[in-house]
């Protein structure tokens with residue numbers, strides 16, 4: 001019955017539902033986008049183990065005055081050794097130094113490949129594993145051997161189909177033997193995570209100099225002792241650096257959850273903005289629906305009279321008009337869900353991400369549009385239900 | 397006894413003015429009667445019809461329908477009685493314009509919760525009774541006046557009501573079609589239905605078995621009519 005009435009006013013119903021459509025589209029677009037981002041970002045962040053902390057010069061997320069960090073000293077080899085000696089809670093500790101270098105094999109040359117100098121513990125702290133060959137060993141590191149482990153992308157570029165194991169490549173001015181290739185990690189916001197080379201820490205320092213800054217990664221297998229480990233690290237470094245109790249730390253202990261919470265605060269702000277925009281469109285849509293339903297009740301006064309004369313009670317009339325309002329706004333809702341999904345997918349594909357249809361977003365779309373339908377339809381429907389049958393029958 | 401009306405008065409309040417549309421009416425109607433309510437415009441025919449049809453309630457007095465006092469029921473209780481006990485036939489047909497004949501006829505059944513399949517079946521049967529089974533899928537705009545009124549009669553019959561109320565049923569029809577409708581009503585009365593018909597036309601009233609004449613809200617004459 002509600003359907004019949006709607007079909008006979010197609011254009012009017014469609015225009016009425018536009019507000020709902022825009023509101024739901026906005027909400028679903030952003031919802032789909034954020035869900036796609038979440039999946040991706042949390043997946044990538046989990047590559048940085050949750051229980052690995054990084055001792056570095058600067059914090060990852062800077063709050064407040066940027067300038068107070070400018071005079072900080074690099075983390076030194078001596079400090080790394082102190083951590084190895086005194087940080088009893090950490091199960092794995094790796095020093096990490098980085099530099100972009102020229103890399104070549106036969107006639108294939110690449111500038112600016114990211115080279116990491118580290119130790120055998122890196123496979124734990126960074127959670128990487130060789131796909132073929134092996135990772136660095138303690139002997140490689142202690143003897144400062146000229147060996148290297150390659151990321152997947154570097155391997156493909158340098159060797160194409162050739163087996164890389166045992167081949168010698170040139171990094172900077174020195175030749176290194178390839179001992180392993182790491183498993184593929186994929187992309188992070190268009191940035192390849194497989195375009196790097198790992199060499200022994202000592203080798204890196206001997207060849208490229210020992211004074212550059214480094215970072216130290218520490219991992220504990222006992223996640224419940226993570227905070228305790230951070231306190232221990234802080235104590236060790238403050239002692240080594242002779243920081244008086246009144247002074248602040250002049251180093252940073254970074255952890256994945258800093259990025260997670262930064263990301264969460266960004267997305268929740270976005271959510272809030274979008275819900276306000278979506279909410280306003282839904283409100284406007286709701287007013288539109290209420291208006292059109294009042295018109296519809298007036299136009300169909302005689303119909304209401306007929307229905308009442310033959311036995312419709314208040315509830316019958318109320319639910320008829322309420323249902324009609326819900327159908328109008330649900331049409332907007334369904335179209336909004338579809339458009340929003342395409343909108344979200346389009347945004348995600350700009351970032352090379354894929355999207356999925358989520359039950360949550362469908363429920364949200366339906367939930368919002370139905371609620372608006374009920375709220376906007378109730379007053380007109382209530383009015384219709386209360387009409388007197390005699391007067392309605394007399395209505396021209 | 398189907399209807400007993402005792403000292404029934406209806407007063408309309410128009411601002412400060414009171415209009416006494418019905419003044420202390422007493423009336424009984426038995427099952428299977430065929431009654432015409434006659435009277436000039438403004439005499440109170442429609443007001444009486446509305447109360448008998450449970451579309452309205454009296455200001456004073458009692459109305460007993462099928463041994464039940466219905467003078468003081470709520471809107472929803474009245475709706476239920478209209479659905480079960482009364483079939484309306486209006487001068488202007490009052491069909492739903494967007495619904496086809498079948499749907500118009502089955503409408504009363506929707507409001508008493510009859511299952512869809514049974515509804516369809518019953519609606520087709522009554523349409524057959526009024527000779528319109530083959531027009532079941534036509535909308536009112538695709539039917540002639542007489543056909544529309546027959547759809548309305550089918551709708552009035554579908555719940556097998558105790559009482560059929562026809563308000564000027566031939567008022568919008570030419571005399572030949574009006575004659576057909578009067579014949580259908582006569583056949584229904586012969587088949588055992590109780591019919592009350594409101595009219596201001598003497599020749600229509602003369603087709604009924606009892607004529608009640610109203611003037612200024614009072615019954616001035618109540619006589620049997622031989623046909």
Ligand SMILES: Nc1ncnc2c1ncn2[C@@H]1O[C@H](COP(=O)(O)OP(=O)(O)O)[C@@H](O)[C@H]1O
Pocket residue numbers: 408409410415416417435436437438439440441442443444
């Ligand atoms: N809703 C109403 N409000 C006020 N007065 C009314 C109303 N309905 C009818 N009346 C008055 O009651 C009297 C009887 O009207 P009605 O029953 O319609 O007569 P009829 O159907 O015989 O023409 C008339 O004077 C009419 O003006």
Ligand SMILES: [Mg+2]
Pocket residue numbers: 441442443
């Ligand atoms: Mg009248």
